[in-house]
Structures are given as structure tokens and as C-alpha cells.
Amino acid sequence: MKTIYIMWIRELKRYWRSKSRMVGSLGQPLLFLLALGYGLGATFQKAGEGNYMNFLAPGIIGMSIIFTSIFSGIQVIWDRQFGFLKETMVAPVSRFNIMIGRTLGGATIAAIQGMVVFILALIFTSFRPYNWFLVFPAVLVMLLVGTMFTALGTAIASQLEDMQGFQLIMNFLVMPLFFLSGALFPLDGLPPVLVIITKFDPLSYGIDAFRILLANTGHYPLSLDVSVLAVITFCFLSVGAYLFSKIQI
Amino acid sequence: MNNIIEVKNLTKKFGDFTAVNNISFDVKQGEIFAFLGPNGAGKSTTIKMLTTLLNPTGGHISLNGFNPTSQSAKVRKSFGIVFQDPSLDDELTAWENMEFHGVLYNVEKKLRRQRIEQLMTLVELWDRKDSLVKEFSGGMKRRLEIARGLLHHPKIMFLDEPTLGLDPQTRNHMWTYLQDLNKSEGITVFFSTHYMEEADRVAQRIAIIDHGKIISSGTSQELQAQTQTASLEDAFLKLTGNVIRDEGASSTDKLRTHRQWRGGGRR
Ligand SMILES: Nc1ncnc2c1ncn2[C@@H]1O[C@H](COP(=O)(O)OP(=O)(O)OP(=O)(O)O)[C@@H](O)[C@H]1O
Ligand SMILES: [Mg+2]
Numbered sequence: 001m002k003t004i005y006i007m008w009i010r011e012l013k014r015y016w017r018s019k020s021r022m023v024g025s026l027g028q029p030l031l032f033l034l035a036l037g038y039g040l041g042a043t044f045q046k047a048g049e050g051n052y053m054n055f056l057a058p059g060i061i062g063m064s065i066i067f068t069s070i071f072s073g074i075q076v077i078w079d080r081q082f083g084f085l086k087e088t089m090v091a092p093v094s095r096f097n098i099m100i101g102r103t104l105g106g107a108t109i110a111a112i113q114g115m116v117v118f119i120l121a122l123i124f125t126s127f128r129p130y131n132w133f134l135v136f137p138a139v140l141v142m143l144l145v146g147t148m149f150t151a152l153g154t155a156i157a158s159q160l161e162d163m164q165g166f167q168l169i170m171n172f173l174v175m176p177l178f179f180l181s182g183a184l185f186p187l188d189g190l191p192p193v194l195v196i197i198t199k200f201d202p203l204s205y206g207i208d209a210f211r212i213l214l215a216n217t218g219h220y221p222l223s224l225d226v227s228v229l230a231v232i233t234f235c236f237l238s239v240g241a242y243l244f245s246k247i248q249i
Numbered sequence: 250m251n252n253i254i255e256v257k258n259l260t261k262k263f264g265d266f267t268a269v270n271n272i273s274f275d276v277k278q279g280e281i282f283a284f285l286g287p288n289g290a291g292k293s294t295t296i297k298m299l300t301t302l303l304n305p306t307g308g309h310i311s312l313n314g315f316n317p318t319s320q321s322a323k324v325r326k327s328f329g330i331v332f333q334d335p336s337l338d339d340e341l342t343a344w345e346n347m348e349f350h351g352v353l354y355n356v357e358k359k360l361r362r363q364r365i366e367q368l369m370t371l372v373e374l375w376d377r378k379d380s381l382v383k384e385f386s387g388g389m390k391r392r393l394e395i396a397r398g399l400l401h402h403p404k405i406m407f408l409d410e411p412t413l414g415l416d417p418q419t420r421n422h423m424w425t426y427l428q429d430l431n432k433s434e435g436i437t438v439f440f441s442t443h444y445m446e447e448a449d450r451v452a453q454r455i456a457i458i459d460h461g462k463i464i465s466s467g468t469s470q471e472l473q474a475q476t477q478t479a480s481l482e483d484a485f486l487k488l489t490g491n492v493i494r495d496e497g498a499s500s501t502d503k504l505r506t507h508r509q510w511r512g513g514g515r516r
Contacts, residue, residue, distance in 0.1 A: 006352045014340045017381075083336040090300050091353040092326040249302045 003093040004101035011072065011105025015112075022113075029064045029117045030124065033057065036184065037125055049186060055217065057127040058210035059183030061114045062145065066203055068113045069146040070174050072106025073153015076244070077160055086249055095245040103150045103237065110146030111139055118214075130216040138213040141226065145206035148233040155240035158247050177203050187219040202232045252311075253278040253405060253437050254299065259308035261294050261461075268294045270461035271308070276439060276454075281431055283452035284441040287489050291461040292441040293333050296409050299439075300330055313404055329354075331398035333409035333441075335390060339383035343374055343393050346382060347400060354401040361400070368396040371422055388414055395423055402430065408440035412447060424451055445482040455481075459489045 015022065037053045044052035079085040088098050118135075121127040129135055156169060180194070181203035190198065198204045209225040212218035218225075254276035261269040269291040276282045286292050297303040299312055301321040310317050313327035337346050347369065351361035369375040372392035382390060391414050398408070406427070412420045428451065430436045442448055448455055449469045456466035465472060465488050469481045476484040 002352055002355070006349055010338065010341065010349065013345070014338075017340055082339060083332065083334050084338045086302065086332055086334075087336045087338075087350070088353070089302060090325055090328075090330055091350075092322070092355070093353055094322065248304060249297065 003091075003097040004104065007088075007098055007101025008105040008108065011075075011102060011109060015105075015109045025064070025068065025113065026116060026120065028067075029060045030120055032060050032063065033117075033121055033125055033127075037127075050217070051126075051215075053121075053125050053127045054130075054215040055186070055211065056184070057118070057121040057125065058214045059181075059207050060121070061117045061142070061210055061214075062181065062183050062203055062207040063178050064117045065110045065114045065142055065145050065206070066149050066174060066178055069106050069110035069149035070153040070169070072109055073103070073150040073155070073240075074157045074166060074169065075106075076102075076154055076157035077163055077166070080247075080249065081162065085247070089247060089249060095247075096241050099154060099241045099244040100237075103147055103154060103240065106150030106153070107143050107146030110150065111142040114142040114146075115139065129214045134213040138210055141206065141209045141213065141229070144226075144229050144233055145203070148202060148206075148229060148236055151233065151236035151240040155236060155243050158240070158243035177201055180204075181207050182219070183207050202229065205229050251278055252276065253280075253313055254439065255309075255311040256295075256299075257309040259295065259298065259310060260306045261291075261298060261303065262306045268461055269298070269305075272458065272461070272463045273308075274456050274463060274466060276437060279431065279435045279437055281428075281438040281451055281453050282440070283448040283455045284439065284458065285443075285445070285448055285455060285485060286441075286458035290458045290489075292458060293409055295458070296330075296407055296439075296441070300328060300407055301325055327403060328405040328407055329398055329401055329403040330407040331394055331409065331411045333413070335394070337382045337390060337393060337397075340381065342379050342381055343369065343385070344378040346393060347397055350397045351400050356401050364400055368399055369393075371426060372396045372419055388416065388419075391415055392419055395419070399426060399430075402434055402436060405437045405439060406430075408438065410441055410443065412442060412444060420447075427451075445480070445485055449481040457485060457488055464488055 033056065037056050041052040044050075044055070049055070076085065089095065091098070180197050181201045182198055183203070187198055187204065187208070205220065205225040205228045208218050208220050209222060209229070212222045212225070252275040256275070257273045259269055259272050260267065272295070284292050284295070294303065298305045299310060299317060301317045301324050304318050312324050315323040315327065317324045338349070341349065344365065347365045348361070351365065356364065366375060369378055372395060374389060374393055374396065377385070377389070382393065385393065395411055398406070398411075411423065415423070424447075427438055431438055452469070454466065454468055455472060456463050457472070458464070465475065467475070472481060472484040472488075473479065476487040478484045478487055
């Protein structure tokens with residue numbers, strides 16, 4: 001327990017101290033919200049799909065969560081490069097707990113970022129949650145999605161020696177996961193290939209859940225979203241913890 | 250006395266390259282043991298295998314009676330280590346790095362706080378305890394690594410070139426502290442260094458490794474007698490550097506030429 005806590009605190013402290021990274025990582029979601037939200041809003045409405053800003057904001061929350069959490073997971077490579085990983089790897093505590101602590105830290109940061117985007121959307125756009133009481137369960141789903149992708153990032157980073165793979169991960173994993181998740185477009189009436197792809201994209205279920213809770217529109221039932229997320233999170237956590245425990249330096 | 254570390258036919262290969270080649274040695278409980286060798290000899294690689302960071306390609310290790318590969322959890326409870334390379338979290342303060350270590354190593358809170366102050370004072374960093382580590386000089390980081398390594402009292406202490414880049418004051422403080430611990434708590438000390446006078450002064454036994462093979466071991470006197478030399482440094486040079494021999498040059502010059510030759514030959 002103490003191990004998990006101290007790793008979690010460490011992640012939060014690092015996040016809190018790198019304010020420039022924090023602010024920098026909010027520029028992109030804000031740009032997406034404003035440019036797409038106002039750019040495509042009218043077209044969306046004409047197509048009879050309703051208020052695009054309410055539809056888009058949960059997607060952009062999902063975007064900032066996946067970026068933040070994969071990035072947190074990938075920090076393992078940085079820690080390896082700067083040597084701190086060794087300190088945790090020889091400690092007389094289980095590597096499983098170390099990995100869990102790191103992952104919960106990453107998930108917490110991701111949920112904070114998600115909430116910050118939520119607040120930005122309230123301030124700068126016409127987005128309003130459908131029911132304020134449902135914001136709380138939405139935060140829980142944010143934590144779940146954050147856990148899932150931090151674990152995925154950790155699993156990948158455990159296999160990489162240095163930062164060279166980073167760009168590869170961004171371009172061939174994170175970007176496709178984001179664009180094919182239905183963050184920007186509705187999942188109804190897609191070409192069959194896209195339907196299959198979006199079904200395999202775990203982020204789809206996260207964003208669908210945000211949409212149900214925050215905008216009262218969804219593609220799948222909420223129970224299905226949450227079940228799928230829970231199962232995949234469990235798988236990523238298991239694989240991540242296993243690979244992390246096998247790291248050699 | 251019983252052996253707290255036993256190594257038999259230990260080998261580590263990185264691809265085709267053999268970094269540690271079939272070495273065997275023992276370290277007795279409560280001993281201060283020096284592991285010497287030129288750059289790239291395989292010292293750090295051996296220490297990494299002993300401390301569960303690397304899996305051996307072949308051979309057997311017993312550390313405090315446990316196998317680092319199959320019983321890593323028990324092995325990790327037996328030792329502490331100061332690494333050769335940096336291993337601090339730059340984004341945390343000096344004090345936070347100490348506290349983090351103390352919690353991971355389960356040092357009880359009151360004792361932890363007390364030792365953190367004592368050790369940070371010892372390495373003269375107490376007044377900088379709230380500075381971020383990234384604002385420290387190289388030597389200050391090194392001192393913090395040492396202080397952190399001494400925060401818990403394990404059965405075996407590994408120190409991989411601990412005094413590299415340290416000023417003589419801190420070096421002396423560190424060794425006094427370690428020798429006290431060695432006497433009062435019977436902690437076994439396993440260290441590597443390039444300072445021969447340091448090994449001569451503190452080590453009870455020495456092993457010399459070169460090109461991944463242990464070429465000699467024994468007390469400093471035994472090594473000198475074996476090589477018919479008058480100092481550990483000369484014995485070391487005779488054992489490891491027999492390619493270049495310049496009778497006219499002083500031993501430090503010899504060491505320098507020797508190192509340069511090695512550096513050039515490897516890269
Ligand atoms: N991860 C690795 N991959 C490939 N080769 C490695 C790796 N780690 C070490 N080596 C090689 O193994 C050899 C032994 O390295 P090691 O770090 O054990 O030397 P050392 O005795 O500690 O030297 P130094 O005094 O410079 O610290 C070197 O030739 C090094 O290049
Ligand atoms: Mg070394």
C-alpha cells in the first residue's frame with residue numbers, strides 16, 4: 001500500500017511541477033474544440049445530428065485523456081534513461097505494486113487533464129453538461145480510461161530501450177486510436193470497415209460513455225461501455241505489470 | 250565464517266560480446282570486499298547480476314542464500330546499492346528523494362526522519378534539502394546518492410565507484426561511516442573503485458577483473474607479493490596492463506597511458 005501511495009505521489013508531484021507541460025498540453029484540445037466545434041457545428045446541425053459542441057466536448061476530453069495517460073506510461077523510458085528506474089527496480093517491494101502506483105498516478109493526472117478540458121469547454125464554448133450530477137460518474141470513467149492507457153503505455157515502454165520509439169508510438173498508435181474512436185464523428189452510419197475498426201478501438205467505448213453521461217447521446221449502452229473498458233483495463237494492467245516486472249537494466 | 254555472496258562460473262553475454270566470462274568468487278559475511286578492474290572490465294555488469302537488475306547468461310549466484318533470478322524478492326530485501334550512474338529523480342527535491350527511498354525500503358518514520366537529517370548533514374546537503382535535484386552540481390548529486398544509499402541498513406551494501414567525483418572530505422566521511430556500520434552491524438561491503446589507495450586502505454580482500462575474467466584475488470599484501478611489487482597500484486598495473494610497460498614513467502603516468510590505450514582500443 002505504501003509503495004503504491006509513494007509512487008502515486010511522485011507522479012503527481014512531477015506533474016504539478018511541470019506547469020509548462022501542463023499548459024502546453026491544453027492548447028491542442030482548446031484548438032480542436034474551437035476550430036472544429038464552430039467550424040463544423042452548422043453542418044452537423046443541418047445533418048440533423050443536434051448540437052455539435054455538446055457532441056464534440058466529450059470526444060476532446062477523451063483525446064486529452066489518451067494523450068496524457070499514454071505519455072505518463074511512456075515515462076518509464078525517461079526514468080530508464082535518467083537512471084531513476086534502477087532505484088525503484090532494486091527496492092525490496094513488489095514491482096507489481098510499483099507499476100500499479102505509477103499507473104494510478106498517470107490515471108489521476110489524465111482525469112485532472114480531462115476535467116480541465118471540461119472546464120475550458122464550459123468557459124470558452126457553448127458546451128453544457130446534460131445533467132450536472134452525472135459529471136461525477138464521468139470522472140470515474142475518466143479514471144478508468146486513464147488507467148487503461150497508462151497501463152498500455154507502461155507495457156510498451158517496458159519493451160523499449162530508448163526514446164526513439166516514442167514518435168512511432170504517437171504516429172502509429174495514439175493518433176489512430178484517437179481519430180478512429182468516434183471522438184470527432186458519430187459512430188452511426190459508418191462504412192463497414194470503419195465500423196469494425198471503431199469496435200476494436202477501446203477509446204470508442206470511453207468516449208461513448210462520456211457522451212452518454214455528459215451529452216445524453218450514445219451509440220452503445222453505458223453498461224456495455226463500462227464492461228468493455230473494465231475488461232480491457234484489466235488485460236492491459238496484467239500485461240503491463242508482467243512486462244514491467246521483467247525489465248532488465 | 251560463512252559466505253554471504255557465492256558466485257560460480259558466472260557469465261554474461263550481450264549478443265556475441267562476453268562482458269563477464271565464467272567468473273567465480275566468494276565474499277564472506279562482514280567483509281569489506283573491493284572489486285577492481287580497468288574500464289569495461291565487467292564490474293558493473295557483475296554487480297547488476299548480483300543485484301537482480303540483469304539475468305546471467307550462465308552460472309550460479311547465491312546472495313544471502315538466495316538466487317537473484319528465481320528469488321529476486323528475497324535478494325532485494327538483503328542489499329542496498331549506490332549505483333555508478335545517476336539514479337535520482339531530478340524533478341524531486343533532495344529531501345523528497347531521501348524520503349521516497351526510506352518509504353520504499355520500509356524504514357520506520359521516526360528513524361527515517363532522524364537518519365535523513367543525520368546523513369544529509371554528513372554529506373553537507375542539509376541546508377539544500379528543499380532544492381530540486383536538477384539544480385545540483387554533479388558532485389552534490391553524487392553526495393546525495395551516497396546519503397540515500399546509507400539510509401537503510403541492509404546485510405550487504407553494494408557501492409559501484411561510490412567516490413567517483415567526490416571531494417576528499419566527503420570521501421573520508423563516507424568511509425568512516427561505512428566502516429562504523431561494518432563494525433557495529435556487521436554489514437558486508439562490496440565496492441568497486443579506480444582509486445587504488447582507497448581499496449588498499451579499506452578493503453580486507455580484493456578481486457581484480459579484466460576482460461570479464463577474474464585474474465587475481467586476495468589481500469592487498471598477497472597481490473603485491475604475487476606480483477613482486479611494492480604497492481597495490483603497481484600490482485594492479487602489472488596484472489592488468491602488461492601490454493604497456495614503461496619503467497621510466499611514474500605509476501600515475503603509466504596508469505594514464507594505460508587508460509588511454511584501453512579507451513582507444515575499445516571504441
Ligand atoms: N547493456 C549492454 N549492452 C551491450 N554491452 C554492454 C552493456 N552493458 C555493458 N556492456 C559492455 O560490457 C562490458 C563491461 O561493462 P561494465 O559496465 O561492466 O564495465 P565496468 O567494469 O563497470 O567499467 P567502468 O570502470 O568503466 O565502469 C563493456 O565492454 C560494455 O561495453
Ligand atoms: Mg562500471
